[in-house]
Amino acid sequence: MEEALLEIIEAVRSGVVGGEGADSSADAAWLDKLVRRHNRAAHDGTRQVAKRRLLPFYLRVKAEEPERWAAWNVSEATDAALVRLLQAKPRRTASGVATITVLTKPWPCSGACVFCPNDIRMPKSYLSDEPACQRAERCWFDPFLQVAARLRTLTAMGHVTDKVELIVLGGTWSDYPAAYQRWFTGELFRALNLPDEERAREATERQRWYENRGLPRDRDALAAAAAPLQQRIDAGELTYNEAWREAYAAEGPRGHEAEAFPHPGISTAAQRADQGLPLREDAENAAPKELSWDDLFALHRANETAPKRVVGLVVETRPDLVTADACRSLRALGCTKVQIGIQSLSDDLLAANGRAITSARIADAMALLRRFGFKSHVHFMVNLLGADPASDIADYRRLVTDPAFLPDEVKLYPCCLVESARLTDCYEAGRWRPYTEEELVGVLVADVLATPPWTRISRMIRDISATDILAGNKKTNLRQVVEAAVDATGEPVAEIRSREISVEGASVDDLALETIAYRTANTEERFLQWVTPENKIAAFCRLSLPTALPRDTANESSPPPIKSEQSEARGSSLASPSAPQEAMIREVHVYGKVAALHHTGEGTQHLGLGRALVEEACAQAAAAGYTAINVISAVGTRVYYRNLGFKDAGLYQKRPLP
Structure with missing residues (x-):
């Protein structure tokens, strides 16, 4: 492996491959040829060199064997070009962020759609063979383990993971208990807040905990254990919710705090099936202390300056569950x-x-x-x-x-x-x-x-x-x-x-700032975009100018449902969105390869495009007569917006307009 890697390093250093603006398909063909040549030279039929192992090997030596790596004499420019050459699936972070998808545990669903899959091993509407579902099941649906595993994979593939968009799938988020929602979200942030070594150590300990409880993750065993219930679902004898109660509901009453613990679900089934027992959990959940709102807000504050920051958090629900309180x-x-x-x-x-x-x-x-x-x-x-x-x-x-x-x-x-x-x-x-x-x-x-x-x-x-x-x-x-x-x-x-400009990037000098205005039922929207002469988009901002209140927000005097000591102390309501005379920035997004925090990358990030969009949005909102502008900032972007003149204001950040 090292011999092949040293040959690649020399080729990159001499400019044979991996140069800025190089033909990626030609580089890939060169790399394929090199890998095949080294494997043929082994004369034993084994594939001692594999493309997917080259970058992890290089990164491991760089991180853990400084003397060996120093002997390779890799400059900063060569290092960047080498990672670019060996990176797997570059489009994974081509939209400007590293996306991590996690799944919640199986849970009853209040919907009954005719087209919806009903896999008892999964949350409603998901199937166990889907890639994200397989990853979640291997992690016992534990949010911390899912994040840790995905970070490890993305890093090994050569992707920058400083800026993370978390996508939480699993049917209907609003159907889950509030305590579980807080705990699940908190574990996502905690996994990202920890240093790499500490995260890896805790992930190992958690995995042992599940294994010591006899909770298997072998897919064949899980499928066999779930088969009797699944067959009854497929035959129309049971609904998903009825099967869920048989599979997961514990004997006797369950404490409120137990709901906040990761539900390993069907994972307990294999052992019980072997014993001829019903498909239920066979051990009490060792529930952690319930995560309060203040505990969650503390994790948020830690993430504001963490090495891996949350720049987006996405959940899925149904329209009928979208209310002002929700x-x-x-x-x-x-x-x-x-x-x-x-x-x-x-x-x-x-x-x-x-x-x-x-x-x-x-x-x-x-x-x-x-x-x-x-x-x-x-x-x-x-x-x-x-x-x-x-x-x-x-x-x-x-x-x-x-x-x-x-x-x-x-x-x-x-x-x-x-x-x-x-x-x-x-x-x-x-x-x-x-x-x-x-x-x-x-x-x-x-x-x-x-x-x-x-x-x-x-x-x-x-x-x-x-x-x-x-x-x-x-x-x-x-x-x-x-x-x-x-x-x-x-x-x-x-x-x-x-x-989207994707991985190819664009010259800032070639970009033009355009605004597209359109009206919705309760806002005037301004879509500000930086575009190339070919109309490729490098960055955009969604500016929302409220014109009317939705019916469900008319009574803003109602008490906020979110209470915390912090909010009480500072006398700030965590409840209200912006007032009608205040504008809202709903999104700022810069495309191109992910640039590490505080570094200029190869694409268009950290070149001032986002700042320029925010300033233009503020100018347009002021010209339209709005007195202030809010931003629905992600936790990990709060520092960025503070540097642009925004102040923390409850669940948003606000900047007065002249």
């Missing part, structure tokens, strides 16, 4: 973006698919999210029960043009059939069929072309294994197929993801 609680947790499952705006389709919600309630939820400054990330589905291609296209067009909605991001999923979903009965009865590929691509192409420049289509498929899909799209490269079809139309594409 928004206040989410802000107190540190949340900055909310994913909500809309699926459709047709009341008939929503009813037919068991959504128990209306488009009017969805509109209220969108207005509330904007009012509280959240970024909205909606889930929208194609090919639902009762839909057809023409109605799907019209439905999506309404989503991105009607002022009542206008989301910031969209996950645009095609509906597919999995065995545990109630949609199976409709399929067998001939009441639902999957679109043909031509129909599906046609709908998605129309949707992409209809998407405005302030909206990002983040995904077009779920990470559902093809083996789990009984009917529907199984192509993992569906987005590539759609993008090729879009290109063939010759029509311009405005949506954000297709315009």
Whole structure:
């Protein structure tokens, strides 16, 4: 391994590969050739050199064997070029941050959607074969362990992890007990606050704790233990919630503090199945002290200056659970973006698919999210029960043009059939069929072309294994197929993801600052963007100018639900979003490779683009007559905004306007 690495270092040092602006495909081909040559030289048929092990080996020597690394004589420039050459999956941090996705434990869901998977090993709507779900199950759904494992993997792949966006998946966040929400969030922050060695040490101790309790994580054993219940779910004999009670509800009453502990769930099942016992937990939870709001706020303050800072916290819930009180609680947790499952705006389709919600309630939820400054990330589905291609296209067009909605991001999923979903009965009865590929691509192409420049289509498929899909799209490269079809139309594409500068970066001198204004039901939105001459986007800011109050926030005199000694002492309410005469910055995002904190990287980060956007937003808000501007800052960006003149103001940061 070292011989191959030294050859690569010399090639980088001499400029043969890895140079600034080098052809990445040519470099990759050169590296493949070198790896094959060294493996052939072994003459024993083994692959002693592997691309995925080169960078971890290099980083380990650099961190743990300073004398050996010094002997390699690697300059700072060579080090940067070497990491760039060996980095795996560079797009993972091409959006400017390192994303870490975690899952909550299995928990009952108050919804009953016909298309929703019902995997008893997972939170409702998720399947155990999805990559993030596999990682969560291996970590017993423990948030600390999930973060520690993901950080370790991203670092080994050569990614900078100083700025982290946390995405919390797991069905409906608002259905979980408040104590669990605080504990789960606190553990995410605590994992990021610890130094690397201390985090690794605690992760090892936690893993031993689970193993000593006999909680297995072998996927085959878990699948076998869950099989009897899963078969009854698939046969329609049990709902997910009924099966959950059999699988996880402990014998006898459970204390409130127990709810705050990580629920290993089905993990206890293998041993009990071997003993012929019911599929229940067989030991009392050793619950930690319940995490108070003050405890959580202390973890937040520590993260403000931690080596790994949270620059975004995302949770997912349903529109009917988006209330003013829920928004206040989410802000107190540190949340900055909310994913909500809309699926459709047709009341008939929503009813037919068991959504128990209306488009009017969805509109209220969108207005509330904007009012509280959240970024909205909606889930929208194609090919639902009762839909057809023409109605799907019209439905999506309404989503991105009607002022009542206008989301910031969209996950645009095609509906597919999995065995545990109630949609199976409709399929067998001939009441639902999957679109043909031509129909599906046609709908998605129309949707992409209809998407405005302030909206990002983040995904077009779920990470559902093809083996789990009984009917529907199984192509993992569906987005590539759609993008090729879009290109063939010759029509311009405005949506954000297709315009991101990604890993290639841009020259600051070539960028122009543009503002796109649009109206929603309760705000005037200004989308400020730095763009290249080719309309590629390098950075953007979402400025929100309130024009009306959503119904659910009209009574701002009601007492705040979030209480803490800190807030009482400083006499500051943690409840209210900005007043109507105060503007709100909902997001500032700079694209390109992640730059380490306090360092200028190879992309466009830390070059002043974000600061310029904030100053322009302040100027525009002042010109529009607003007296102050708030920002829904993430915990890890508070210091940044303080340096721009913002002061802490409850759950937001505020700056007066001239």
